[in-house]
Amino acid sequence: MSSNRRTDPAAARLTGWIQPVVDAAGFDLEELVVTPAGRRTVVRVVLDRDEGVSLDDVAEVSRAVSAALDTNDGELGRAPYVLEVTSPGVDRPLTEQRHWRRNTGRLVAVAVGPAGATEQVTARVQAVDADGVTLAVEAPGKPGARKRPPTVRQVPWSELGAGRVQVEFGRPGADAGAGDATDEIDAADEIDDDVDDDVDSDTHDDTEDGQ
16 A cells, blocks of 8 residues: 555544445445545545446445545535545456456456465456355466366365456457446545645546446
């Protein structure tokens, strides 16, 4: 994590206000980051759910989060800020069971195996359950050689590292909609001194990501 990100106590306080709003809208709060940016502070809210996140979803949650911050206006102080609500990017590491479930069918790079004996593989996520992840592991091969069929491997959670989704340009529709949803709305909201003294306006950034 970047050293200039202010996570405590500012992010903890904001999470207490924002988490219930995101939960009520039916989303998971994947990340909340408070970052100084010049004379203002960026409050970045990352949300996701199994059905994915649309531009309309992000705009709706942005309005609800902004309203929640307005409700706490007295505690926030009078310093303006930038609010960014977005879905996770395709480069988001897969670290939770829900992350793997939402990427079933996609190609990932991941370290698998017991501690001290892991190997890096490229595989397609076939299934996800309470025991672990079923991967169709691609066989390594030399350029130009005939491609061998993948090997199905059941990997328990204890032997699964953080996965990274691989963008497949040659697979029709594989990454359609994979992007970042961004919507900006200027307003005058506030954050207290624990967040930043130099904040400026309220902006909502929506860029849809095909998760």
